[in-house]
Amino acid sequence: MDDKQLIFELNKILTLEHGHLGMYRDSLDQSEKDVRRTFRRFMEIEEEHIAKISSIIRNLGAKPSILIEGGDIFGRLFGFTVNLTTTKEVIKSYSFIEKKSHQGYYDFVSKLEQDDNQRNQFIAEFSASNMLEAQLMHLWLEDKLKSY
Secondary structure (H helix, E strand, C coil), rough: CCCHHHHHHHHHHHHHHHHHHHHHHHHCCCCCCHHHHHHHHHHHHHHHHHHHHHHHHHHHCCCCCCCCCCHHHHHHHHHCCHHHEEEEEEHHHHHHHHHHHHHHHHHHHHHHHHCHHHHHHHHHHHHHHHHHHHHHHHHHHHHHHHCC
């Protein structure tokens, strides 16, 4: 993957991570204490993901930039609008989003791992933890859905 494509992919990931941060921040008023606490931690994880991806971009000599400014990031990227009323609907939608996030990271990491470039191997290894955390968040959400 050349530098221009790599930076574009990283900025796309950064955009999605900002969307994840927003969705968990907007859900901190959930009535269930367990959900509220978990979403607070998920929000912190998303902040860590943003910092990590931004750091990679800066170390590549580029400026981190969100590809879609404001509004409904997920609606524009996935073709649907997040407008949910019940906790079950929120959890189901967030589970879908985290599953897509894991798949996106998996595809990105796999592509980088196929490259012999040592820098890209390092970025793949560095990004793999975000992939794992997206999967863990998805699994928590799926498990929580069983209680509804």
